[in-house]
Every structure is written in C-alpha cells, then in structure tokens.
Amino acid sequence: MEEDISNKYSILIAPMVFIMLTVIGWPLIRTILMSFTNEGLMNLDPVKIVGIENYTNAFQNKDFLSSLKISGIFAFAVVTSEMILGTTVGLLVNQPFKGQKIVRALLIVPWALPTVVNAMMWKLIYNPEYGALNSMLYQMNIIPNYVSWLSTPSKTLGAIIFADVWKNFSLVSMIVLASLQSIPGHQIEAAKIDGANAIQRFRYVTLPHILPSLQVALVLRIIEAVKVFDIIYIMTKGGPANKTRSGTIFIYQEAFTNSRLGSGATYAVLLVFFILIIIMIYMKLLKKKDN
Amino acid sequence: MKKLFILLLLTITLVMPVFASGSNEKLADSNSDKKITLHFLGMAQAAYSEQNVNDMTADFMKENPNILVETEFVPYEELRNKTLLSYGSKTPYDVVLVDDIWFSEYNKKQLLNNISEKVPQNYKDGILEGGWNFVTKKGNIIGLPWFLDSMYLYYNKALLKKAGFNNPPTSLEELATMAKTMKEKGIIDSPIVLSLAQAEALMCVYSNILEAYGGNYLNAQGKYSLDTTGGLEALNYLLSLKEAGTLNKSSLEYLEEDVRRVFSNGDAAFAINWSYMYGLAKDPAESQINSDDVGIMVIPGAEGIKKSAAMSGSMGLGVISKTTNPDAALKYALYLCSKKVQDQYSNLQLPVWKDSYDDPKIQAGRKDLVLAAKEAFSIMNARPSDPNYQETSSIFQTYIQKALYGELSPEEALKDAVQKVNNIN
Numbered sequence: 001m002e003e004d005i006s007n008k009y010s011i012l013i014a015p016m017v018f019i020m021l022t023v024i025g026w027p028l029i030r031t032i033l034m035s036f037t038n039e040g041l042m043n044l045d046p047v048k049i050v051g052i053e054n055y056t057n058a059f060q061n062k063d064f065l066s067s068l069k070i071s072g073i074f075a076f077a078v079v080t081s082e083m084i085l086g087t088t089v090g091l092l093v094n095q096p097f098k099g100q101k102i103v104r105a106l107l108i109v110p111w112a113l114p115t116v117v118n119a120m121m122w123k124l125i126y127n128p129e130y131g132a133l134n135s136m137l138y139q140m141n142i143i144p145n146y147v148s149w150l151s152t153p154s155k156t157l158g159a160i161i162f163a164d165v166w167k168n169f170s171l172v173s174m175i176v177l178a179s180l181q182s183i184p185g186h187q188i189e190a191a192k193i194d195g196a197n198a199i200q201r202f203r204y205v206t207l208p209h210i211l212p213s214l215q216v217a218l219v220l221r222i223i224e225a226v227k228v229f230d231i232i233y234i235m236t237k238g239g240p241a242n243k244t245r246s247g248t249i250f251i252y253q254e255a256f257t258n259s260r261l262g263s264g265a266t267y268a269v270l271l272v273f274f275i276l277i278i279i280m281i282y283m284k285l286l287k288k289k290d291n
Numbered sequence: 292m293k294k295l296f297i298l299l300l301l302t303i304t305l306v307m308p309v310f311a312s313g314s315n316e317k318l319a320d321s322n323s324d325k326k327i328t329l330h331f332l333g334m335a336q337a338a339y340s341e342q343n344v345n346d347m348t349a350d351f352m353k354e355n356p357n358i359l360v361e362t363e364f365v366p367y368e369e370l371r372n373k374t375l376l377s378y379g380s381k382t383p384y385d386v387v388l389v390d391d392i393w394f395s396e397y398n399k400k401q402l403l404n405n406i407s408e409k410v411p412q413n414y415k416d417g418i419l420e421g422g423w424n425f426v427t428k429k430g431n432i433i434g435l436p437w438f439l440d441s442m443y444l445y446y447n448k449a450l451l452k453k454a455g456f457n458n459p460p461t462s463l464e465e466l467a468t469m470a471k472t473m474k475e476k477g478i479i480d481s482p483i484v485l486s487l488a489q490a491e492a493l494m495c496v497y498s499n500i501l502e503a504y505g506g507n508y509l510n511a512q513g514k515y516s517l518d519t520t521g522g523l524e525a526l527n528y529l530l531s532l533k534e535a536g537t538l539n540k541s542s543l544e545y546l547e548e549d550v551r552r553v554f555s556n557g558d559a560a561f562a563i564n565w566s567y568m569y570g571l572a573k574d575p576a577e578s579q580i581n582s583d584d585v586g587i588m589v590i591p592g593a594e595g596i597k598k599s600a601a602m603s604g605s606m607g608l609g610v611i612s613k614t615t616n617p618d619a620a621l622k623y624a625l626y627l628c629s630k631k632v633q634d635q636y637s638n639l640q641l642p643v644w645k646d647s648y649d650d651p652k653i654q655a656g657r658k659d660l661v662l663a664a665k666e667a668f669s670i671m672n673a674r675p676s677d678p679n680y681q682e683t684s685s686i687f688q689t690y691i692q693k694a695l696y697g698e699l700s701p702e703e704a705l706k707d708a709v710q711k712v713n714n715i716n
Contacts (some may be wrong), residue, residue, distance in 0.1 A: 042400045128541035151544030239489030241692035256372045258682040
C-alpha cells in the first residue's frame, strides 16, 4: 500500500523533476563544461579544452578576488541590517495599534517593487544636483554642501546597501510577523506572570519561536545578497573605479564585455562554491547549536 | 546530507540562470513568407531619437509595403552586448547600429556583411570621407556612416561676459584659467562640467584632451603606450581641474545627459559634449539659458601643441551577416542614410552628406555648430581600432578614475593600465 502511494508521488513529481533537469541541469552542466574551455562569445576558432587553467588563473586574479570581497561586504552589511531592522519592525507591527492593517499592507510595497524600479528611484534620490536626499539633509543642516553619493568611493557602496536594505527588510518583517502569529498567547502571559520583562520575554519566549523562520530568511537573503547584480548595475555599473563591482558584475563583464565565456563560466562556478561555503558554515553552526 | 543537497540545488537554481546563456545556435535557414520582416537594433538617445527613427522607418515601410521593420532601442551601454548575444540566437537582428570603435571587432568576428560592391556610387561620392574611413576595414566597406560626430566645447556666453571675458578660450590652459577666475569672482562655483563616469563617456572626454595634447594611445610599434605618449599630460590636466575645484565634483558620476542638464540649467560655464546638445541647449523647453548665450567651438588644443582637437564619436549601420534578407536589410540601411532622410531629420544630428553643409536650410539657426563641425571633421582622429577595444577601454576607465580619485598617482595609474592592456592584446 505504502509502495503504491510512493509510486503515485513519484509520477506526480516527475514533470517537475523533468523541467528542473532541463532548465537547470543542462545549463549547469554546460556552464561547468564551459569552465574548462577557452570558449568565447563569438569564437570563430574551434573551442579548446584548457583543463584547470581557468581555475588557476581565477585564484591569481586580484580583480576577481576584490569583487568577491565587495560581494562579501555587501552581503554581510545588507543581511545583518535587514535581519535586525526586519525583526524589529515585525515585532512592532505585531502590536495592536490604530492603522495596524494599513501599516502591514504598506510594508509589502518596497519588497513588491521591482529591483530595477527601486534602483532607478534611489538613483534619483541620490542625484547630486536635484536629489531629495541632499535637499533634505541640507535643509536640516546635516550636510554643509550637496554630496555626490554615487561618485564618492567611500560612500557609494553604503548608498547602494541602504537602497537594498530599504527594499528587502520588509521581507524579513513579513516572515517574522507570520511566525509571531503562531506563538500561543498563554506562553507570553505566563512569562509576564513569572515577572519576565520585555527583553526576557523576547529572548526566552518569542525568539525560540521565530528562530526557524529567521533561519530560512537568513539563508535566502545571503544567497540573494551574494549574487547581487541588478541594483548595482543600474546605480553604478560597478564604479566608481570598480569600488562597487560585485562578483556577479565581474562575471558578466568577463563573459559578455570581454567575450570570454570560458573563464566567465569558471568565475560563476567559483561563486557558487563561495555561496555554498557560506551556507555550509552556517549549517554547521546551526547543527552545533541543535546538539 | 539531504539538507545540504536541497541547499545545493537551491543555490544553483538561483545563481546559474545569471550565466546560463551564450550557446551558439544555428540560424533558421530561410524566410519563405512573401512579406519580409526586418529587425533593427538602435540606440535610445536624443539624436536621432527613437521617435525620429520610428518615423523614418514608417516612411520606409510606406515606400516598401512588402517590408515590415521592427525597431528596438537599447541604451548605448547595452548596444554592443545585445548585438553580439543576439547574433548567437535564432533571431539575430538584420540591421544594427555600430559605434565606430566596434567595427574592428565586428569585422574580426565576421559579424557584418561586406557591402563594398552594393553601395551605390552616389553614396560613395556624396558622403564625407571621414564617414567611409571608420566603416571600411581591410579595404572592405562593412557599414554605412549614419552620423559623424565629435565632442565640442560648449560655453555660456552670459557667464563669460559676467566674468569679463568677451571671447571663448583659445587653449586648454586658458580654459582652466578662465574657469578659475569665474570661481574666484563667485560667478559660478563649478564652472566646468564633464562626463567622467566609469563608462565610454569618460574615454571620449579623455581622448579629446589626449588629442589636444598631441598624444596617442599607441606607439610607433602599435603597442599601447599611453603612459609615455602624451596620456600623462591629458590625465594631469583633468586632475588639475578637479584639484582647482573648477570641475563640477559630480562629474565623476556623470554621463552626457547629466552634463547637458547641468549646462542647460545654467550651472556650468563650460561643458564638453556631443553635437546633439547644441539644439537642446538652445531649446527653451529643454533649457533655462538664453538661446543666444549658447556658444559652441571645437575643443581648443594645449598651448604650443595644437590649435584644436577632435576625436570621432561617429556611428554607422551594419547589415548582420546572418540575415536571411540581406538585400532588404541593405535597402533599409541605405534609406536611413540617404540624403533626403538625413536632411529631413537634421534638427539634432548633422547629415553625413557633403552637400548638406552648404545648404542654407541646414545652416539656419546653427551656423556656429555647422562651422565647428566642418572644422572638427577636418581634424578628427579616432580612438584605437582594436578588436579588444571594449575590454581595453574598460581597463583605462578604471585606472583613469583611480587617478582622478587620488587612489593612484597619474603615472602609476597609466603605467598599470598600459601593462594590463598590453597583456590582453
């Protein structure tokens, strides 16, 4: 009987597996194979297998390592900010107050915006001549002169991080909010009766409940943040002086601007491993904690 | 382990689609429909605008009812990549817009049809020599000149007058001095605005300054040698403007349209930009400065080296070698480049036809531009004709910016850039 059900499930899941293998499996295999060749975007010469040459070159390429560093900094800053801000906002909008439903609905807006629109919007906000941010900060006497947010190397990455956090923190908030709904009211009440203050209630009652959801959000956001492309490409294209060139932008330029698909594929494979390493470290930490 | 597998699958699902493209597929053999459909890839720009091109195309289709042309426009930064990527697909474009710096690369990749024998003689005789120069590779004509352009020095006559200057600068040094005076007198805080973002626009401005100093990208052996052949003087000049505070400090994130807006707002006394800005800066709907106050001239040379300088920023039309309708595609390209069409749409873009420059209708209201263009086209030089130009340019952009930001000295920046560029060439 159990075997019958299992067979039925296998049949039902087969189309999805087939589609995934076609859509993901083939490009993946093709990319890995390509990473061992000198294939160009429009090679007129026959493609040659170069073995691990692309990989050895990649590890010696300072520009690639620097772009990975930028991806790492971006991901760390963005994910940390989003987790803290998202959780805080999630807890706040869980409290009863007037207009709670409207605020909850508005919370979805930044996240629902396409990244391209968000990037264009922030590019306008940061505009050095007529951007709203300069105007606001200047009128509040916070800055003495208008600032070129996207062409000052020390500020550019921060400006992009801020724009990304603004868009994505609400995803974390919504996940936290959904998770908060599952906490039994009597547990909070019991903690209150036991004399636990707000911080203690959060630490010992709320956090353990929302932690699994936060972990999912964390993994998703790390993956998304490390492979950031669109927001940076639209706002700065990796400039000024490559100060915001992330790993994915580097890969895009290598493959499509420099027309070297083979080495571009190598960098893409390495980036996947980079993300996997981050996730494996995270999984190990979690496992340790569970034990 | 199971968890790890799911995570691996999830990661790959999210990351790989970024890269999963670029396979070379064969083109469908033929189009048996009676009605021919052509695909044109152009650029989203001010001149010729998308509306202009669509209007030209509509007129072409009226004259050729059996040809349907579908137009598509992308920003300049995407034009080359889109052309190359579409070439590998089943539906490449038939006619594409090509920047003069890409013709060598496209020729090496055999991307464009050789149309030497098919270009009518009146086109060969009537279009300016400079146009044929950049579309001819190894003796073969692989494109049609669509517009010839160069960057010019724009100046705000009213601001100059306010500072006590009756004439525009005659050299780059004088330009710097005038800007300094204007700043010191408090007339304008940042008198000069340039497009120095990490993009091809930076290379265009730099190339013009390089030309003004009589410099060259390459040495006599054809190797990149910008650090020893005048590149340093050009870079030092840009750096000196920045250090003197006369350069608009946002210039390092500006593209040409940003420069136009700043100049048209009256927030700069000098700007370097393409010819399209002339008409727009004089247009009251687009500009806040008085039409009569818009001055234009060929970029002045460096003192004692050159009188003036111009670097080509021209573009041409090419017929893709994979097109299944080469004759119809060429017909369309010839139509877009024809004298009749170019004269009709010459409002923002000067025609490529010699005779047009003597036409009073073309000169009307923009004699200064026509005179400047005549001079520029006679002295115009070109950026390197290099099949790896895109990567080369990208390296120079980065290092020039590093020098402008003070991260590297100009000497170090150019030395490192040249070394890197020579490694890939």
